[in-house]
Amino acid sequence: MSAATKPASTADAQTMSGAEVVLRALKDNGVEVIFGYPGGAVLPIYDALFQQNAIRHILVRHEQAAVHAAEGYARSTGKVGCVLVTSGPGATNAVTGLVDALMDSIPVVCLTGQVPTHLIGNDAFQEADTTGITRPATKHNYLVKKSSDLARVVHEAFYVARSGRPGPVVIDLPKDILINKAPYTEPPQTEHRSYRPQTKPDAEQIRKAVRLLKAARKPIVYAGGGVINSGPEASRLLGEFVRMTGFPCTNTLMGLGAFPAQDPLFLGMLGMHGTYEANLAMHGCDVMLNIGARFDDRVTGRLNAFSPNSRKIHADIDPSSINKNVPVEVPIVGDAGEVLAALIAEWKADGTAQDKPALAAWWRQIDEWRSKDCLRYRQEGRIIKPQHAVKRLYEITRELGRETFITTEVGQHQMWAAQYFGFDKPNRWMTSGGLGTMGYGLPAAMGVQIAHPDALVIDIAGEASILMNIQEMGTLAQYRLPVKVFILNNEYMGMVRQWQELLHGGRYSESYSAALPDFVKLAESFHAVGMRAETADDLDRVIREMIAVDKPVIADICVAKDENCFPMIPSGAAHNEMILGPEQEGGVAGVTDEGKVLV
């Protein structure tokens, strides 16, 4: 990438400061918004920001939130999210967000300030070894030590963040580099010297895959976040492929929205809290097509019992995801959209017929599993069931027909949101899947609302998670972001409580949310609107009011305290050993110590 760069103009090369070069490079990479928090080492960039109008800066209240906001922005738009934090604590606070983006393959570029080059290594004030700390937390990182590298590094960082399997990239910027004059160079047109991700699938592998799929008697399509990351066209192609084949389709937590939830060919989410039909179809299939998913442990359950009789095809843009956990017969390296387009073309070109009677018999089996109605619950009496709260939220937003984006925190509420809120389009669902970061949802919602000012953005939260980044209510107020925080308040860290109930003899060690704030007053003190639903009769009214208010809202939904999230594959169990509901909770007692060590 370094070879073909040339100065933009000789005048610029002499007159721009490093900070101005950074901003110009951001602009040339399409950055419109940057989430950040100032500090000593990045003051030159803040000074340059002050003197321009092209890039809008959103002042967060904590650097972790800046990264989550950039993630929400990136996931809801398909663009690269951008973050600016200072050295030392600014950078270390950002680390959780960076790892979150790494695990979920979200493109983020994070600029961190650094002490001037001559002080690096001297334990200077607010110095941290940022590139050392963030090396395993990022897809790649840079420390800029020469002004002449500055523009090239920023361009390269954006390319690395968005291409291949996307991810976070850190650029560590010593203060002297930001103050000194630096040459500006345009984004290069040449290939990177060493980094060249493969996006086009191998034609022979596609032929092998189609031959397997045509002969399948019990096929399944298992699609994940790679389809979302590839862009909306990949989701359209997934729909086309599934409909032309008539195959059942399941999505991972990260893939929700890649295939429409309303479609009869959709089996729902799979995995630990996935549907009965999706998990049993995964277990019983004879050919599995994995597109853009990574056989995560939440999905596979016990590995040696995972889908034991299937021949597997795995398409992923990251070759290291293939054969990592589950050996597959047909590996395909490529971008999900390009793989799907190639599969569709080859399916049409291939003369052999599908085994339609076998497929029909497979669907009869799946429909039998479906008839268990594994997500049923009974809403009786005054106490609000958390499932019912999410379901009503979904139904009411659907009825209103507004463009709706959902973020979540982490825990039971997250799983209920995944189970009961149906997504028909990609990029409408942002959740922390891989890292499982409590505190993700509120700042992510902020980022989504910045990108989509007129949309309805709801953070489905738990009362414990929301407190992890509650300070961002201040950011919502400052920028008048009408984000709705929908708290399923059961006064417990619900997922911890559930595991303690099922696996640790009901000893609820430190999982009670004691001394909670009054969320209505909390909202009011942050210039937002607070409301509360205490009984089932309040629920619809509160949801409608929450949506109607054109301000940030905290809706405190008081739900049943001891509700568990089902279906559930206990840790260390196989897909066909899942527990459907409370009446089978005894099944968890059989979890072995080997199972208990799993998270």
Add this chain to the structure above:
Amino acid sequence: MSENGNAQRAATIAVLVENEAGVLARVIGLFSGRGYNIDSLTVAPVDETGRISRITIVTSGTEMVIEQIKAQLDRLVPVHKVSDLTMEGPHLTRELALIKVVGKGEHRVEALRLADAFRARVVDATTESFVFEMTGAAEKIDAFCALMRPIGLAEVSRTGAVAIARGPRGLN
């Protein structure tokens, strides 16, 4: 990793990397972070401009783990090329060692006799010590050190393996 093939094998992996700050830390961090073994690792620039370095890693694991190691190395941004020399046909492996032996009288004579048999060169000598230089496979150096131990082996410095494929084909 309980699937087919729990058998461990050794692998000598050559990695061509961009010679930039932190690249070795990325490679080592990858091994420690993901729990892979490093039996030895050597690194030095190998092209005329000094922009490309070659890292030779000797590791071991199941077939699936070794495939993972290669894929994980290959996706590091500054990595140009990853080659599993063990799997890609015949190759040569050499290691260089500097071996200090301290002793007097008969021990000195015996040390020189063995060094001659192993084709080790004397690169430093005093009245009571020798430093031998030898190259060869790791086993040969192991054997030489084992013989020198009773004679007065004082110190060993080894490079770890460097390796290259036999025949005309180059790695780049």
